[in-house]
Amino acid sequence: MYSGIFSAEALAEALECIKTEIPFAIWETFYVTIAATALAIIIGLPLGVLLVAGEKNGVAPLPSWVMTVLNVVINLLRSVPFLILMIMALPLSRLVVGTTVGTKATIVPLVVAAFPYIARLVESSIREIDPNIIEAAQSMGATPFQIIAKVMIPESVPSLINNGTIALTTILGYNAMAGILGGGGLGKIAINYGYYRYQYTTMYVAVILIVIMVIIFQTIGTKATIKCDKRLK
Amino acid sequence: MIKIEHLSKNFKVGNMDIEALNDINLEINDGDIYGIIGMSGAGKSTLVRCINMLERPTDGRIEVNGLDMGNLSDKELRAARRDITMIFQAFNLLKQRNCLKNVCFPMELDGVPKAEAEKKAKELLEIVGLPEKAKSYPAQLSGGQQQRIAIARALATNPKVLLCDEATSALDPKTTHQILKLLKEINQKMGITIVIITHQMSVVQEACNRVAILDGGRVVEEGNVSEVFSNPKSDAAKRLVMPDGERYQKWLGASSERRLRVVFQNVQNIEKPLVASMAVEAGVIATVLSADIQKLVGDKAGTMLLGVSDEQFDSAMKYLKTYEGITVKEVEDFV
Numbered sequence A: 001m002y003s004g005i006f007s008a009e010a011l012a013e014a015l016e017c018i019k020t021e022i023p024f025a026i027w028e029t030f031y032v033t034i035a036a037t038a039l040a041i042i043i044g045l046p047l048g049v050l051l052v053a054g055e056k057n058g059v060a061p062l063p064s065w066v067m068t069v070l071n072v073v074i075n076l077l078r079s080v081p082f083l084i085l086m087i088m089a090l091p092l093s094r095l096v097v098g099t100t101v102g103t104k105a106t107i108v109p110l111v112v113a114a115f116p117y118i119a120r121l122v123e124s125s126i127r128e129i130d131p132n133i134i135e136a137a138q139s140m141g142a143t144p145f146q147i148i149a150k151v152m153i154p155e156s157v158p159s160l161i162n163n164g165t166i167a168l169t170t171i172l173g174y175n176a177m178a179g180i181l182g183g184g185g186l187g188k189i190a191i192n193y194g195y196y197r198y199q200y201t202t203m204y205v206a207v208i209l210i211v212i213m214v215i216i217f218q219t220i221g222t223k224a225t226i227k228c229d230k231r232l233k
Numbered sequence B: 001m002i003k004i005e006h007l008s009k010n011f012k013v014g015n016m017d018i019e020a021l022n023d024i025n026l027e028i029n030d031g032d033i034y035g036i037i038g039m040s041g042a043g044k045s046t047l048v049r050c051i052n053m054l055e056r057p058t059d060g061r062i063e064v065n066g067l068d069m070g071n072l073s074d075k076e077l078r079a080a081r082r083d084i085t086m087i088f089q090a091f092n093l094l095k096q097r098n099c100l101k102n103v104c105f106p107m108e109l110d111g112v113p114k115a116e117a118e119k120k121a122k123e124l125l126e127i128v129g130l131p132e133k134a135k136s137y138p139a140q141l142s143g144g145q146q147q148r149i150a151i152a153r154a155l156a157t158n159p160k161v162l163l164c165d166e167a168t169s170a171l172d173p174k175t176t177h178q179i180l181k182l183l184k185e186i187n188q189k190m191g192i193t194i195v196i197i198t199h200q201m202s203v204v205q206e207a208c209n210r211v212a213i214l215d216g217g218r219v220v221e222e223g224n225v226s227e228v229f230s231n232p233k234s235d236a237a238k239r240l241v242m243p244d245g246e247r248y249q250k251w252l253g254a255s256s257e258r259r260l261r262v263v264f265q266n267v268q269n270i271e272k273p274l275v276a277s278m279a280v281e282a283g284v285i286a287t288v289l290s291a292d293i294q295k296l297v298g299d300k301a302g303t304m305l306l307g308v309s310d311e312q313f314d315s316a317m318k319y320l321k322t323y324e325g326i327t328v329k330e331v332e333d334f335v
């Protein structure tokens, strides 16, 4: 199957695809990943904060049944394999964006899959904060909300950015998988050309582009993490 | 004024009940620099954390400036905490904020407008001697500098009481001295009552006017620093006062007195008979400034530092020279 990857015919096919479909696919992958990550952060960040702040000894203790429900839901969603979760979430797509196919429709299952993951990442970032610093804020008369907004989140920004980058690249990978179920972007091209049409050269082009996007996201994320961490200077 | 009445605190760990504080009664007056000293695990941190209710007492009452701390609503407690601020062994500065913003933090919590807060923060940085560090981050500062920033932060809400939990324990002796000097200045200039928790005698001696000695969750001795130190009564106080010997003696003597060092060899009863009999037989009143007695294979040996007035100095020397088992020498300087 690998012979002929560099044959003139294969290269011509790939070139054709690069000219026609790839630019738009890159854009689709890019915006779906960013949009899904952003929405998942909007849901996952507060939940992650609650996982720490709402604990029995946290700054804003919640009833224990609330914490149990929260943990069970997050664990359930985290344990279902992405492709299956996506199939399960398709009815939700219809509800939210009115369709189950196409690029927009994949954002919904991506968010459903990603927000519990992000909640856990946020939880781990917030747990890294020295509890003495939180206690110092309490000793100064900070309200629970002030502690969350002015201590917990700002103090964990570098770790949040670092974990956000991990989430972003993971969602990019999910997004590529979504190509199987009718999502657009580079994942769809890789599957259509490589799996259905045996045009491996085109498939490799798509895969390499996905890898390059991951590398770019990761590099930017790592740089941003280091740049904003005032502990390192 | 801080009044601590019958304060007890138990911690439940599994089904074990740890008694961290047991029936503590203390009064700390306005303007005091009050030392609370004890060995590790004595309950010092627990005690100081009860004062601002970071730790809820199991029993007893704490009154700060007339407020019954245990009976405040959450909101009232937060307001009270602006008047009772705290500094810590680990400084606990916000690492992602620069120093100016750290000092602004308590004012920000209080809703003070930004410009006003920054102005005040700059003044406070002047007071603690670090105006040039406004834009630096805590990680760029030495421990002593971080503690100064923490002090500035603790002063931002114009507190009446400053609690210091092992605030100098992470610092070298010279830096400790500088921080204590700063605390004394703050106490004098701003009239802030300071409570200093420490396990170091030298800290109490240098900075405090009153001291309580905590041992096993109880106050075993309490009083003016010079009294407690020159005449420790409890075992815990003796353990704390004696081991470091003469390091403190210079500090202890009143300046008008002359000092005599008495060294014992093979003597059974040391302190009382000597000082008392000198008073009775020679009419010399001497103060015991410090005493350091060790048991060496059955025999007791040690030194005692006496202070006597100039007029009585000669009679004291004469009397002591005839006393059996001791040698005596005037001490002019301890370095």
Ligand SMILES: Nc1ncnc2c1ncn2[C@@H]1O[C@H](COP(=O)(O)OP(=O)(O)OP(=O)(O)O)[C@@H](O)[C@H]1O
Pocket: B011, B012, B013, B018, B019, B020, B038, B039, B040, B041, B042, B043, B044, B045, B046, B047, B199
């Ligand atoms: N949160 C807690 N849970 C259980 N036990 C505790 C807790 N805090 C303190 N203790 C116990 O209470 C006792 C007093 O502790 P505390 O921290 O007040 O001592 P300390 O005098 O400050 O000691 P150190 O000089 O080591 O700081 C110790 O036996 C300690 O183990």
Ligand SMILES: [Mg+2]
Pocket: B044, B045, B046, B166
């Ligand atoms: Mg302690």
